[in-house]
Amino acid sequence: MTNLVQFAGLILLSLAPASLGTSPHPLANKSTPQIIAYYRYPVEVHQVTTEDGYILELHRIPHGIKEPQTSRHPRPPILLQHCLLCSSAEFVMNTPDKALAYLLADSGYDVWMGNVRGNTYSKNHVSLSPSQKEFWQFSWAEMGYYDLPAIIDYVLNTTQAEDLYYVGFSMGTTIFWAMMNDRPEYNQKVHVMVGLGPVAYVGNAKGPLARASSQVDLIERVAKFFGKYEFLSFGFLMDKFLSFACDERVFTSALCRNMLFQMTGSNRKQLNEEFLPVFLTNTPAGTSVLTVTHYLQEIRSGNFQKYDYGEKLNIQNYNSKYPPKYNLSKVVVPVALFSSENDWLAxxxxxxxxxxxxxxVVYHRVVEDPMFTHLDFVWAKDADELVYKYVLGFLKFF
Known part of the structure; x- marks a missing residue:
C-alpha cells in the first residue's frame, strides 16, 4: 500500500505542474518559521529541554508588523498549544487578518507557539533517537507533566514576565488540565486560560477515533508486535504528493476534503480550500501510538484519567489496579471555554x-455556526469572526 501511494505521488508530481501551469499554494511544504516569514512577521526559533531529556522547538512572533521592535510598550507573553497530531503551524496557516497568531501579535502580544515531544519539530532527545522504541514511550500524560511546564518556564524566563496567557486547542487543553493536576503550582504562572475545542472527557466522541476505541487493546498489541511506536508522521514525498493532490484546482482535492470530513465532521461552508494543501502538508505532524491509544482508552472508559497500562503495570506505576483520575478542581486559574455543537471530538x-x-470557568461561548467542527477552530475561513474576535475580547478584559 505504501509503495502504491508513493508511485501515485511520483506520477502526480510529474504531471501536475504541466497540467496546472503553476505550482500549488506557495506555503505548501513550508515550515512554521517559513510561513511566518512569508508574511514578513518577525520570527524566532527556540529550543527547550525537558526534565526527561526531550528537546522541544518553540516558535515565537515577538511583535506584530504594525509595531516597531524598538517599542517600549510591554507585550504580555501568550502561549498557543496545538492539538493531537498537530504542530505550531495550526496557528499561522491563514492570512494575517485571519490566523490567530498574527491577530494576537498585531494586538500587542508576544506570541509563543509550542511543539510537544514527537511531532515534526520536537523529535530530538539528549540521548535517545526516534528510531528507538524508548523514544516513543510517552502519551499526552508526559506532555502535561514534562513538556508544558518546561515550555512555560522557558517563556517566563526569557521574557522576565511573572505569568503568561495560555490558549490551548484540543490536546493543548488536555495537557493543561493534566499539568495542573500534577503540578498545581503552575496555576500561579498562568494569568488566564482559553480552551478552544476543550478536551478532557471524550466518552461522547464520534467518528473514526470513537469507532476504534472498542479495539484499543488489539491496536496496542498489533503496534507492539510490529514494532510501530510512531503514529502518522508523513515524509517529504507524501507531503509533496498532498501539496498537489489537495490543490483546489485539481479534481483529487475532493478526496482531501472527504478525508477531513471523515475525521472531524463536515462543514464544507467553512473549509478554506485555498489553504487545503498547506493544512495537509503540515498535518498530521506525528506523535506516539500511546498518545492516540490514551484517548481511545478514555473514549471507552468515559473517564479523564492517566494511562491504563493494565493491572500489573498499573500497580507498579500507580500503586493501584486502576489508573488514577485527574482532579479538575485543581485548575483554579480563570478559564474561558469555546465549544461548538458539531464538534465530534469535543x-x-x-x-x-x-x-x-x-x-x-468565567466564560463559555458556543460558536454560532451550528455546523462548526473541531478543526474549524484553527482552519475555518471565518474563525476570526466566529471565534477569535471573542477570544481577543476576553483576553483584553482580563
Whole structure:
C-alpha cells in the first residue's frame, strides 16, 4: 500500500505542474518559521529541554508588523498549544487578518507557539533517537507533566514576565488540565486560560477515533508486535504528493476534503480550500501510538484519567489496579471555554461535563455556526469572526 501511494505521488508530481501551469499554494511544504516569514512577521526559533531529556522547538512572533521592535510598550507573553497530531503551524496557516497568531501579535502580544515531544519539530532527545522504541514511550500524560511546564518556564524566563496567557486547542487543553493536576503550582504562572475545542472527557466522541476505541487493546498489541511506536508522521514525498493532490484546482482535492470530513465532521461552508494543501502538508505532524491509544482508552472508559497500562503495570506505576483520575478542581486559574455543537471530538455533553468540574470557568461561548467542527477552530475561513474576535475580547478584559 505504501509503495502504491508513493508511485501515485511520483506520477502526480510529474504531471501536475504541466497540467496546472503553476505550482500549488506557495506555503505548501513550508515550515512554521517559513510561513511566518512569508508574511514578513518577525520570527524566532527556540529550543527547550525537558526534565526527561526531550528537546522541544518553540516558535515565537515577538511583535506584530504594525509595531516597531524598538517599542517600549510591554507585550504580555501568550502561549498557543496545538492539538493531537498537530504542530505550531495550526496557528499561522491563514492570512494575517485571519490566523490567530498574527491577530494576537498585531494586538500587542508576544506570541509563543509550542511543539510537544514527537511531532515534526520536537523529535530530538539528549540521548535517545526516534528510531528507538524508548523514544516513543510517552502519551499526552508526559506532555502535561514534562513538556508544558518546561515550555512555560522557558517563556517566563526569557521574557522576565511573572505569568503568561495560555490558549490551548484540543490536546493543548488536555495537557493543561493534566499539568495542573500534577503540578498545581503552575496555576500561579498562568494569568488566564482559553480552551478552544476543550478536551478532557471524550466518552461522547464520534467518528473514526470513537469507532476504534472498542479495539484499543488489539491496536496496542498489533503496534507492539510490529514494532510501530510512531503514529502518522508523513515524509517529504507524501507531503509533496498532498501539496498537489489537495490543490483546489485539481479534481483529487475532493478526496482531501472527504478525508477531513471523515475525521472531524463536515462543514464544507467553512473549509478554506485555498489553504487545503498547506493544512495537509503540515498535518498530521506525528506523535506516539500511546498518545492516540490514551484517548481511545478514555473514549471507552468515559473517564479523564492517566494511562491504563493494565493491572500489573498499573500497580507498579500507580500503586493501584486502576489508573488514577485527574482532579479538575485543581485548575483554579480563570478559564474561558469555546465549544461548538458539531464538534465530534469535543462533544457538547463532554464539554459540559468538563465545565461543571472546573472550579473557575468565567466564560463559555458556543460558536454560532451550528455546523462548526473541531478543526474549524484553527482552519475555518471565518474563525476570526466566529471565534477569535471573542477570544481577543476576553483576553483584553482580563
Amino acid at each position: 462533544a457538547p455533553k463532554d464539554v459540559e461535563h468538563l465545565r461543571l468540574e472546573l472550579p473557575n
